[in-house]
Amino acid sequence: MNLQVTTTQTNTKRTLSIPWGQLGIRSAALVYLALLLLVPLLIILQDGLREGLAEFWRQITLPAAWSALKLTLWTSTLMTVINIIMGTLTAFVLVRYEFPGKNILNGIIDLPLAIPTLVTGVMLVILFGPQEALGAWLKDKFDFSVMFAPPGIILALLFLTFPFVVRSVQPVLMDLDLSQERAASTLGAGGWTIFRRIILPPLTLPVITGGLLSFARAIGEFGSIVIVAGNIPFRSQTAAVYVFGEVESENRLGASAVSIVMVAIAYGLLMFAEYLRNRRSKGSKKEST
Amino acid sequence: MSVTESPRGVMVKTQSPFLDWWDKNKGKWTKWSLITLVVAYVAFLIVTPIVALALGAFEQGIGKVFSSLNHPDVFLAFWNTIWISLVVVTIHAIFGTLVAWVFVRHRFPGRNLINGLVDMPFAVSPVVAGYMLLLLFGRNGMLAPVIDALGIQVAFAMPGMVLATLFVTMPFMIRELVPVLEAFDTRQEKAAATLGANGWQTFWRVTFPALRWGMIYGITLTFARALGEFGAVLVIGGGVQGRTETATLFIYRALDERQYIGAYSAALVLGLFSLILVLGSDWLRNRKR
Numbered sequence: 001m002n003l004q005v006t007t008t009q010t011n012t013k014r015t016l017s018i019p020w021g022q023l024g025i026r027s028a029a030l031v032y033l034a035l036l037l038l039v040p041l042l043i044i045l046q047d048g049l050r051e052g053l054a055e056f057w058r059q060i061t062l063p064a065a066w067s068a069l070k071l072t073l074w075t076s077t078l079m080t081v082i083n084i085i086m087g088t089l090t091a092f093v094l095v096r097y098e099f100p101g102k103n104i105l106n107g108i109i110d111l112p113l114a115i116p117t118l119v120t121g122v123m124l125v126i127l128f129g130p131q132e133a134l135g136a137w138l139k140d141k142f143d144f145s146v147m148f149a150p151p152g153i154i155l156a157l158l159f160l161t162f163p164f165v166v167r168s169v170q171p172v173l174m175d176l177d178l179s180q181e182r183a184a185s186t187l188g189a190g191g192w193t194i195f196r197r198i199i200l201p202p203l204t205l206p207v208i209t210g211g212l213l214s215f216a217r218a219i220g221e222f223g224s225i226v227i228v229a230g231n232i233p234f235r236s237q238t239a240a241v242y243v244f245g246e247v248e249s250e251n252r253l254g255a256s257a258v259s260i261v262m263v264a265i266a267y268g269l270l271m272f273a274e275y276l277r278n279r280r281s282k283g284s285k286k287e288s289t
Numbered sequence: 290m291s292v293t294e295s296p297r298g299v300m301v302k303t304q305s306p307f308l309d310w311w312d313k314n315k316g317k318w319t320k321w322s323l324i325t326l327v328v329a330y331v332a333f334l335i336v337t338p339i340v341a342l343a344l345g346a347f348e349q350g351i352g353k354v355f356s357s358l359n360h361p362d363v364f365l366a367f368w369n370t371i372w373i374s375l376v377v378v379t380i381h382a383i384f385g386t387l388v389a390w391v392f393v394r395h396r397f398p399g400r401n402l403i404n405g406l407v408d409m410p411f412a413v414s415p416v417v418a419g420y421m422l423l424l425l426f427g428r429n430g431m432l433a434p435v436i437d438a439l440g441i442q443v444a445f446a447m448p449g450m451v452l453a454t455l456f457v458t459m460p461f462m463i464r465e466l467v468p469v470l471e472a473f474d475t476r477q478e479k480a481a482a483t484l485g486a487n488g489w490q491t492f493w494r495v496t497f498p499a500l501r502w503g504m505i506y507g508i509t510l511t512f513a514r515a516l517g518e519f520g521a522v523l524v525i526g527g528g529v530q531g532r533t534e535t536a537t538l539f540i541y542r543a544l545d546e547r548q549y550i551g552a553y554s555a556a557l558v559l560g561l562f563s564l565i566l567v568l569g570s571d572w573l574r575n576r577k578r
Contacts, residue, residue, distance in 0.1 A: 259421075
């Protein structure tokens with residue numbers, strides 16, 4: 001609070017010496033944001049809804065569009081579930097255990113953020129492509145294909161979003177107040193009771209936030225999926241790939257409608273995650289004061 | 290997004306009653322099986338694909354890698370990528386700092402909207418981002434008359450690809466700088482002002498040095514993301530061979546044309562480049578601390 005007061009004071013001082021400076025900077029920043037973010041967003045809304053809601057609905061319920069959206073949603077959901085389980089487990093192992101190579105493991109977690117998603121796709125093609133050893137073996141032995149099929153999509157998404165849950169849970173796990181655990185233990189609580197009532201509650205929010213971020217990120221993924229899953233309607237065509245196809249074949253209405261649905265879902269979830277995170281930080285502030 | 294800047298913590302030995310109980314009852318077995326599970330998962334999901342890429346590129350010897358990369362198309366593609374990334378980084382370094390500054394220091398109605406808006410590109414599929422720009426600048430686009438009158442080409446040309454990359458990389462710089470600016474003690478600025486420094490002197494001598502590391506990290510992340518951008522530049526740039534082809538678009542085309550070694554080698558170079566960029570700045574930052 002103190003900081004805020006001093007800020008306003010310096011600001012008024014600067015406004016007095018350079019009357020237009022502050023306003024100029026502010027409008028430059030706002031115009032930059034509006035031009036780059038707001039205008040494109042409004043354009044796509046206008047374009048998708050220009051023929052009315054009925055036509056918008058018809059475009060997204062076209063069989064190919066609908067199946068692309070469904071494929072995107074279920075692969076993303078399955079990925080999020082796996083990611084939540086393995087991410088939380090990874091964070092737990094990293095925080096609570098000591099073992100050789102722990103720092104290397106910790107460093108590897110962030111690698112997916114530094115690798116272009118298209119390159120991720122290429123990596124999976126090399127591993128599981130039909131002309132490659134592992135891919136051919138899986139196909140022959142188990143009739144299981146990763147490429148051009150949902151498993152490839154899920155693998156690519158798991159790779160991309162792995163850091164989200166881990167990095168969301170890890171700091172909370174590190175900050176867990178041991179005195180609460182000790183108090184519970186002194187009062188006679190057993191191991192499982194401590195886990196259920198002391199350790200689990202503060203972890204729920206970061207787990208959910210990490211999961212939401214992964215899901216929102218997965219909805220729009222294109223680069224890795226177009227390589228791994230190809231563009232086979234009703235089988236491996238996700239919503240982003242469908243939009244790409246519609247843009248290429250100049251079906252503007254269809255492309256805009258499906259785009260709006262994707263942006264609405266992902267943006268809505270992102271904002272919800274943000275809201276949860278804010279509520280958490282406010283809650284912890286209240287406790288500490 | 291705070292995921293990228295989360296602590297890579299080293300955990301102090303805990304005396305958690307829960308863990309004591311866990312160790313006593315579930316013993317070393319669970320500890321090591323959990324560690325093995327996590328290590329195996331990370332090795333399978335992240336390490337194997339990265340190793341596969343290196344092996345795939347060098348499958349037919351190192352000479353083949355160089356000869357496949359020694360092609361005018363490859364040079365032009367990488368040149369385009371670097372050129373676009375440099376322009377994007379420069380613009381974001383200036384305007385991103387401006388937005389972060391306005392967001393942290395200024396109080397005005399609608400300020401919270403900025404917060405939600407800045408994260409929007411995370412929720413927009415790259416394909417949709419490129420498509421939005423196509424709706425604005427394409428042949429029948431909203432701004433087509435203006436663009437034609439001015440005699441500049443945006444869609445299927447460099448300006449459009451720069452705009453698309455700007456959109457996609459929007460959040461990084463701002464998200465890195467906002468926490469640094471918020472943590473910065475404004476008393477230093479006040480002291481400088483008291484000692485007779487004017488607004489610009491205060492900024493360059495006091496504020497800017499404090500922001501330096503945040504800026505370097507923001508620039509690195511923006512650069513790495515710009516290098517790997519694919520979907521948005523594909524839609525707005527069209528990937529015209531020898532003209533608007535970037536490194537990622539080249540990889541995509543090479544895969545399509547079954548020039549596997551060329552695709553794998555270019556992917557390896559691109560992946561290594563952005564890995565070195567991100568890990569290098571990480572290392573620099575950790576060393577400075």
